[in-house]
Amino acid sequence: MLATERTLSRDITPVVERAVPGVEVLAVELLSPSRFCVYVDHAEGVDHALCARVTGALSAYRNDYTIDVSSPGLERPLRRPQHFRAAIGHPVQIKTSAEIGGKHRFRGTVVAATDRSTRIAVGETELDIPYEEIVRGNLIDEG
Secondary structure, three states: OHHHHHHHHHHHHHHHHHHOOOEEEEEEEEEEOOEEEEEEEEOOOOOHHHHHHHHHHOHHHOOOOEEEEEOOOOOOEOOOHHHHHHOOOOEEEEEEEEEEOOEEEEEEEEEEEOOOEEEEEEOOEEEEEEHHHEEEEEEOOOO
16 A cells, blocks of 8 residues: 555645645545545645645546545644654654664654755664655644
C-alpha cells in the first residue's frame, strides 16, 4: 500500500496545485485500497468550497477511488523537508517503513531538518530519520 500511496501523492500533488491556485498538498494517505484522503492547506484557510474544487480537480481518480479532502487540522501531516523545518521545536509522531534503532514508531521533538532527513529528540536520544522511510509523520496536538 505504501508504494501506491507514494505514487498517488507524486501524481496528485501537481494536478491539484496547478488546478487550484494557492493550494499546497501536504499529504495523500491511502485509507483503503479504494479510498484516499488528500490533506491540503491554503493561506486563506480551507473551507468546503476549496475542498470541492480539489475534489473536482481529481475527477480522473473517481472511477477507482473514493476521495476525501481535508484541512491539515491540529495534527498537521509532515512529509517533506519544508514541513519538518517548520516543525522544529514541536512534538511529532513518526511511523517508518524500516526499523530505526529497533523501532518503527517514534514520538519526540523535531530538532533539525535537512534535505534528506529529520532529527528528533526522543528523551535523551536524538535520531536521524530519512524522509524516504517515513510512512506517516504528524504534529502532536498538545492542547
